Amino acid sequence: KRRGEGPKCHHCQHCDKSFTTSGYLKIHQGVHTGKRHHCQQCDKSFTRSGYLKIHQRVHTGENLHSCDQCGAAFTVQRELKIHQRIHTGEKPYICDQCGAAFTQQCHLKIHQRIHTGEKPYSCDQCGAAFTLQRNLKNHQRIHTGEKPYSCDQCGAAFTQQGDLKRHQRIHTGEKPYSCIQCRKTFSLNSHLVSHRRVHTGEKPYRCEQCGEMFSHSNSLKRHQLIHTALL
Numbered sequence: 001k002r003r004g005e006g007p008k009c010h011h012c013q014h015c016d017k018s019f020t021t022s023g024y025l026k027i028h029q030g031v032h033t034g035k036r037h038h039c040q041q042c043d044k045s046f047t048r049s050g051y052l053k054i055h056q057r058v059h060t061g062e063n064l065h066s067c068d069q070c071g072a073a074f075t076v077q078r079e080l081k082i083h084q085r086i087h088t089g090e091k092p093y094i095c096d097q098c099g100a101a102f103t104q105q106c107h108l109k110i111h112q113r114i115h116t117g118e119k120p121y122s123c124d125q126c127g128a129a130f131t132l133q134r135n136l137k138n139h140q141r142i143h144t145g146e147k148p149y150s151c152d153q154c155g156a157a158f159t160q161q162g163d164l165k166r167h168q169r170i171h172t173g174e175k176p177y178s179c180i181q182c183r184k185t186f187s188l189n190s191h192l193v194s195h196r197r198v199h200t201g202e203k204p205y206r207c208e209q210c211g212e213m214f215s216h217s218n219s220l221k222r223h224q225l226i227h228t229a230l231l
């Protein structure tokens with residue numbers, strides 16, 4: 001007889017679940033009692049002793065599963081198999097809407113929200129909804145005022161890491177965005193987009209008073225002063 005088969009005579013007093021052995025019941029009851037197995041090396045805790053033993057391999061190095069391509073090590077073989085797709089290029093999870101492929105099923109599920117419009121993470125302050133939990137967390141800093149990313153050069157603080165990286169180019173002089181027409185470089189992609197209009201002649205900003213078109217929003221604003229002066 002396989003493990004887990006047979007009559008379920010051991011009943012949980014806290015919910016309606018039943019188990020074939022007292023051992024399975026005891027493991028389950030940890031959900032209700034809050035009894036945890038704590039790692040002595042760090043602050044992590046687990047509902048099962050087996051999970052704790054697997055975790056402890058991080059500290060002991062025992063029975064780690066290592067990648068033969070790069071040496072990265074994992075506590076369970078499943079994680080190694082997922083990691084190895086970086087090297088093999090295998091992407092077994094495919095979107096049936098657009099054909100996009102992913103290494104992990106969870107990444108496919110997140111991607112599919114583009115098609116379904118699902119936004120499961122909502123802000124309890126203003127109701128704004130997001131497809132990713134990290135996007136909600138970034139958004140909530142608007143309400144809390146939290147700015148966890150600080151510049152080590154001048155102390156300027158930012159809500160998002162990307163904003164800090166862009167700011168730091170002021171100090172480093174880095175200009176990663178280059179115009180393919182004239183090789184001029186820019187610290188921000190938005191500045192490159194604006195510059196390209198010199199070459200393309202594009203004028204996306206229109207004056208609603210007279211219809212004149214401009215390449216840059218600042219040029220439109222200066223122009224609109226002509227109309228306000230005439231009022």
